[in-house]
Amino acid sequence: MRPAALATLLVLALASLQAQTPAVKAAATGATKTPWGDPDLQGTWSNQTLTPLERPAQFKDKSVLTEAEAAAYEKQLVAAGDVDNRTPGTVQDVNLAYNQVWWDRGNKIVADRRTSLIVEPPDGRIPPLTPAAQKRREEDRKASDNEKSAASWLDFDVYSRCIIRSALPRLSTGYNNNYEIVQSPGYVAIMQEQMHETRLIPLGNQPHLTSTVRQWLGDSRGHWDVNTLVVETTNFTDEARGSTFQYATKNMTLVERFTRTSDRTIDYQFTVSDPDTWTRPWTVKMPWNRIDGLIYEYACHEGNLGLEHMLSAARAAETKSK
Amino acid sequence: MGRAAIAALFLAMTVIGINGQGNAVGQNAAAREPRIAGHPNFNGLWQAVTEANWDILAHGARPGPPQFGALFSEPAGVGIVEGNEIPYQPWAAEKQKENFKNRWTADPEAKCYMPGVPRATYMPLPFQIIQGDKQILIAYPFASASRIIHMSDVGESPADAWMGWSRAKWEGDTLVVNVTNQIEDTWFDRAGNFHSEQLNVVERYTPASENVIQYEATMTDPKVFTRPWKISLPLYRRLEKNAQFLDFKCVPFSEELIYGHLRKK
Amino acid sequence: MKLTHIAAIAALVLGMTAPAARAHHSFSAEFDVNKPIKLQGTVKRVQWINPHTWIWIDVKKPDGTTEEWGVEAGTPNTLFRLGLTREALPVGTEIVVSGYEARDGAKRANGRDMTFPDGRKLLMGSSVGNDAQSK
Numbered sequence: 001m002r003p004a005a006l007a008t009l010l011v012l013a014l015a016s017l018q019a020q021t022p023a024v025k026a027a028a029t030g031a032t033k034t035p036w037g038d039p040d041l042q043g044t045w046s047n048q049t050l051t052p053l054e055r056p057a058q059f060k061d062k063s064v065l066t067e068a069e070a071a072a073y074e075k076q077l078v079a080a081g082d083v084d085n086r087t088p089g090t091v092q093d094v095n096l097a098y099n100q101v102w103w104d105r106g107n108k109i110v111a112d113r114r115t116s117l118i119v120e121p122p123d124g125r126i127p128p129l130t131p132a133a134q135k136r137r138e139e140d141r142k143a144s145d146n147e148k149s150a151a152s153w154l155d156f157d158v159y160s161r162c163i164i165r166s167a168l169p170r171l172s173t174g175y176n177n178n179y180e181i182v183q184s185p186g187y188v189a190i191m192q193e194q195m196h197e198t199r200l201i202p203l204g205n206q207p208h209l210t211s212t213v214r215q216w217l218g219d220s221r222g223h224w225d226v227n228t229l230v231v232e233t234t235n236f237t238d239e240a241r242g243s244t245f246q247y248a249t250k251n252m253t254l255v256e257r258f259t260r261t262s263d264r265t266i267d268y269q270f271t272v273s274d275p276d277t278w279t280r281p282w283t284v285k286m287p288w289n290r291i292d293g294l295i296y297e298y299a300c301h302e303g304n305l306g307l308e309h310m311l312s313a314a315r316a317a318e319t320k321s322k
Numbered sequence: 323m324g325r326a327a328i329a330a331l332f333l334a335m336t337v338i339g340i341n342g343q344g345n346a347v348g349q350n351a352a353a354r355e356p357r358i359a360g361h362p363n364f365n366g367l368w369q370a371v372t373e374a375n376w377d378i379l380a381h382g383a384r385p386g387p388p389q390f391g392a393l394f395s396e397p398a399g400v401g402i403v404e405g406n407e408i409p410y411q412p413w414a415a416e417k418q419k420e421n422f423k424n425r426w427t428a429d430p431e432a433k434c435y436m437p438g439v440p441r442a443t444y445m446p447l448p449f450q451i452i453q454g455d456k457q458i459l460i461a462y463p464f465a466s467a468s469r470i471i472h473m474s475d476v477g478e479s480p481a482d483a484w485m486g487w488s489r490a491k492w493e494g495d496t497l498v499v500n501v502t503n504q505i506e507d508t509w510f511d512r513a514g515n516f517h518s519e520q521l522n523v524v525e526r527y528t529p530a531s532e533n534v535i536q537y538e539a540t541m542t543d544p545k546v547f548t549r550p551w552k553i554s555l556p557l558y559r560r561l562e563k564n565a566q567f568l569d570f571k572c573v574p575f576s577e578e579l580i581y582g583h584l585r586k587k
Numbered sequence: 588m589k590l591t592h593i594a595a596i597a598a599l600v601l602g603m604t605a606p607a608a609r610a611h612h613s614f615s616a617e618f619d620v621n622k623p624i625k626l627q628g629t630v631k632r633v634q635w636i637n638p639h640t641w642i643w644i645d646v647k648k649p650d651g652t653t654e655e656w657g658v659e660a661g662t663p664n665t666l667f668r669l670g671l672t673r674e675a676l677p678v679g680t681e682i683v684v685s686g687y688e689a690r691d692g693a694k695r696a697n698g699r700d701m702t703f704p705d706g707r708k709l710l711m712g713s714s715v716g717n718d719a720q721s722k
Contacts, residue, residue, distance in 0.1 A: 035359055035455050042456055082698075094620045098698045101710050102640075102661025104508040104668075146617040148690075151586035154576045155637040160612040162638065163573045173608065175665050180470060182452045182459040184365045185355065189459050193664065194438075196485075197466035198459060200450055200567050215569040240574070254470060271667050293668035297483035299575045301465070302435045302507075303636040306612040308660070311584035311688035313617055318586070480667040481635040 008259055033259065036185045038203075039227045041260055043287040045293060047170065047268065048106040048177040050077045053284070055124030063124060070113040085198045104175040110287060117171075120271070120283035129247065133277040136247040143241055148312050153307060157242030160307055162300035164216045165194035167245040168233060169254055169270040172286070172294050177296050179288065188222055188229060193295045206232050214250060216243060217277035229258040248277040264290040354532065359455035362495045362529040363386050364430030366451060366568060367560040370537075373399025374432075374533035376443075377513035378553060380406050387426055396512075402444065402553040408515060409548040416552055421514025427579065434576035436484035439501045439523050440539040440553060448560050450567045458490065458497070463570035478495040479503040482519060497527040518545040533559040611638040612686075617659075622688035623715070626656055626696060627704065630680045635663040635673045642698065644682065649700045657695040660686050666710060675710055680707060 032040040055063070061191050065073060079085070086093050105213030105295035110117070129137065143155060150156060165173070170192065178193040190199040201222040209219040214237035219281045222231040231254075237243050238250040245252060259267045266288040273281035355363055373381075373396075382403035388392035410418060423429060430485055431437060437445060442462045452459040453465040458471035469485045478485035479502065486504035506519040535557040542550040621719065628644035640660040645653045679706055686696040701709040 012421060025636075036355075042454055079419065085372075089623065091615045091620050091622065093699070094615040094618050094697070095613060096699075097614045098660045099700055099708065101708065102665055104665045135447075136638060138423050144613075147613050150616070152584075156612070159572060161577070162611075163571055175662055180457070180459070182454045182457045182470075184358070184452045184454050187365070187451075187452055189461065191459055191468050193465065196451075196468050197460035197571075198452075198468040200452070202566070206564075209566070209568075213568070217569070220690060263542050265582070287721065291668075291705045296480070296664040296667050297485060298662065298664060299436060299484050300611070301346065301576075301636045302484055302505075302632070303638060306617055307640070308581060309689060309691060309693075309695070310579055310616040315584055316691040322580065480672040481663060 014043050016205075024176070026121075034183055034279075038185075038224065039229070039260060040211070041181045041188065041229060041258055042183055042265060043181060043265060043307075044291050044293070045179045045181065046177050046291045047172050047179070047286060047288050048104065049108065049110055049117070049286055050074060050081070050106055050115050051286070053107040053117050055118070059115040059124075063185060064221060065109075065113045065115060070109060074107065074109055077109070081221045096272045101173070104177070106172070108162065112255060114285075118282060121280065126246070127278045127280045127282050128276060129167055130279065131286070133223060133247050140247065141239060145154070146301045147310065148314060148316065149312060153311065154240075155305060158216070160310075161240070162304045162307070163240060164197070164243070165192070165241055167197075167236065167248075168217055169245065169272065169284070170288060171284075176298055178291060178293075180192050180295050187229075191295065194298045195300045196298050201229075208232075212238070213233065218254065222287045225257075227259060229256075231256040231258070237249070245272060246277075248272065248274045251276065323368065335512065343534075344365070355406060356532075358453055359490055361453075363453065364451045364458075364497065364527060364529070364535060365453050367448045368451060368535060368557040369446075369560055369564050370450040370555055371559055372402060372444050373397045374402045374553075374555065375441070375446055378402050378511045379408065379513070379514055381513070388535045391535070402555045404552045408529055409551055409553070411546060411548055412571055414516075414553065416548045418514050418516060423514075423515060425512055425514050430508055431464075433580055434572035435466050436465045437462070438484060439469070439486055439488070439505050440537075440541075441508060441510055442467055442485070442539060443525075443539075444555060445558070448565070448567065450491065461567060464572065466571055470471065475478075484508065486523070495529055497525075499525040499527070501525065516546070517541065517543045519544045527557075530556060533561065543550070572578075581584060610643060614659075614697055617690060617697075618687040618688060619690045624688045624696050626658070626684045626686075628653075628656065628682065628684075630678055630682060632657065632674055632678060632702060633673065633676050633712065637662055640685075642676065642682075642701075644684070656684075657693075658686065658698040659695065660698040660699070660701070671710060 034040050062181045082100055083096045083103060097132045118126065119126045140275055145155060154159055159166060161218060175194045180191040186203050188201045188203065193201065198215065199217060199220060201220045205223070206221060208221060214235050216237055219235035220231050220232040220233040222229055233254040236250045238254055244250055252272055254270060254272055256268070256270045261267045267285065268288045269283060269285045270282050271283040339408070357363055358365065376396045376399060378401060381399055383398040384396040386396060387392050397575055400452045425434065442449065442464065445464050449460060449461045449462045452461065460471065467485050469488055471488045471490045473490055476489065482503045482505045484505050486501040488499050489500040501523040506517065509516050520584050521541060521543040524540045528536045530536045535556050538552060538554040540550050540552045541547065603617050624647050626644065628646035631643045631645050634641040638722060640663045642658040644658060646656050647653050683702050683704055684696060684698050685700040686698055689695040703709065
């Protein structure tokens with residue numbers, strides 16, 4: 001082959017390769033776009049849902065409820081979650097803390113009426129833990145039970161210490177399940193109401209941070225797969241109680257997929273993999289619904305009287321028992 | 323290699339260059355577009371190069387905590403305050419002196435509290451501006467402070483916050499941010515310069531060149547100062563190829579200082 | 588609806604537990620389950636702060652003197668989204684608090700149940716439900 005022909009072929013090959021790049025593909029679809037051509041995920045969102053992470057045992061192999069079943073289930077969940085109906089004088093009563101008005105758990109299960117947020121494996125359950133992960137879970141439970149006699153702040157988890165709300169990926173919790181997404185050319189930023197931090201996701205193919213640099217929310221890299229934002233996060237840390245997701249190791253890999261499916265909904269899916277923790281990767285699918293309210297600063301450490309009071313309670317108990 | 327081949331290879335490189343815009347290189351280039359949604363493009367990782375976090379007024383070099391020798395000693399600085407004077411009311415001038423004396427433990431920075439505005443701007447860490455077509459978000463590494471700059475009418479803040487309540491508008495090419503509702507407990511620097519909950523800060527971000535933003539902030543606080551006063555300083559773009567916003571979650575670094583007295587003996 | 592359907596649904600929801608959610612920290616490590624307390628007093632100041640709102644009340648003792656008690660509640664952000672502001676609980680309001688006393692012996696309690704003296708629940712004035720925001 002003559003050099004010119006070779007070069008021409010090279011041009012064609014490269015051009016076709018480049019045509020496969022996500023940005024180019026995204027531009028070919030009709031979804032809402034930012035002025036610079038990226039799919040638009042911007043706005044204020046909530047991942048609040050009543051649907052449990054794992055399929056409850058009573059549903060057996062039923063993955064989707066009928067409308068009537070879903071309505072009854074929702075009603076039941078709302079009633080069960082109403083902390084104003086609780087039994088006085090129990091430890092659980094103390095831990096439920098304050099009345100219902102302060103909580104914001106939601107009153108809906110996911111719109112597709114699934115019995116679990118987990119879609120893979122198909123049984124809707126977290127895959128079996130490895131023996132090492134079972135041990136980590138056991139240790140965490142013991143530590144949780146021992147908080148009343150905590151020797152220092154190190155005996156509490158990342159949430160009580162106000163370091164992070166929880167490791168990524170984020171699931172729906174009791175309140176402030178809100179996120180604001182702002183995009184700029186080359187970046188997607190996700191501001192998490194709890195705890196007022198921003199996940200900065202550079203788009204493109206820069207390599208991850210070197211493995212010696214560990215971060216509480218890991219290190220994220222994103223790219224567009226047509227209209228879906230795909231984010232891969234690594235470099236997690238295990239330096240404190242609760243700093244990894246669901247007893248995983250710091251070597252867990254998280255892949256998240258954000259797809260805008262309507263004006264008011266983002267389909268959010270994540271897959272977590274960590275052979276040292278689970279016997280197989282597993283995947284969750286849950287909606288992020290638009291909220292009409294704003295996000296407010298959830299300062300935590302600055303007003304963390306709770307941690308101070310728990311420690312002073314532990315010291316007071318020692319003085320009493322002397 | 324013939325002339326045609328060279329031309330073709332050149333073309334090949336051009337194709338990569340153009341289509342590469344869908345990838346990292348192109349996105350960095352896009353981030354440097356001079357305007358975004360019609361306004362100056364402030365996207366990027368920025369940092370103040372100043373000694374102001376030690377003291378926003380002009381100051382000579384000073385020793386740090388003695389146990390660390392010359393480490394953590396304070397570099398001299400020419401200051402960022404216009405006229406080099408903070409117009410304290412007499413009681414407030416006394417209070418600042420007291421703060422200065424106790425600064426190693428009383429500075430909210432020591433406790434890893436969110437730094438407030440404008441201090442977050444000139445702490446010695448880079449911060450990232452995410453400027454979309456609707457909202458602007460500023461992420462600061464220290465204490466994971468983040469601030470949404472509301473570009474639409476969101477009304478008054480329901481309560482005070484460590485990073486305040488930011489509402490902005492464009493005046494020509496200048497982004498003018500009105501910051502209200504800050505908590506009284508933040509300081510302007512490690513020298514104990516302070517304010518009350520009545521502080522109002524008006525920030526002005528003006529493009530000076532592709533890699534420089536001219537930053538100004540005017541402070542008004544009738545409870546502490548006798549008149550408004552102003553700081554100004556340039557913000558520089560971090561230009562390293564691998565520049566990246568990194569976590570600075572300092573809570574674990576502050577716990578011994580805050581809770582140490584409650585540790586089991 | 589046929590009876591069999593109702594039975595099937597009843598079977599489905601049987602054995603269900605409340606969704607897992609916890610407050611920011613363990614309240615049972617801070618407050619004593621064996622020391623339930625009921626306080627009636629007037630609001631002295633409210634700290635609308637995170638992670639927990641603190642309501643400080645003056646409680647009149649039988650001997651006529653007053654004692655200041657701190658009552659720990661939830662995140663204020665939820666209330667802000669319901670349209671409430673810090674004016675929602677003005678100084679001087681008379682309230683009744685049922686909760687548990689602090690384990691460290693300080694004059695603090697959790698606001699397990701907070702009402703006005705006539706039994707109306709506190710901070711429930713808004714007609715907006717907790718879920719109005721997520722449609």
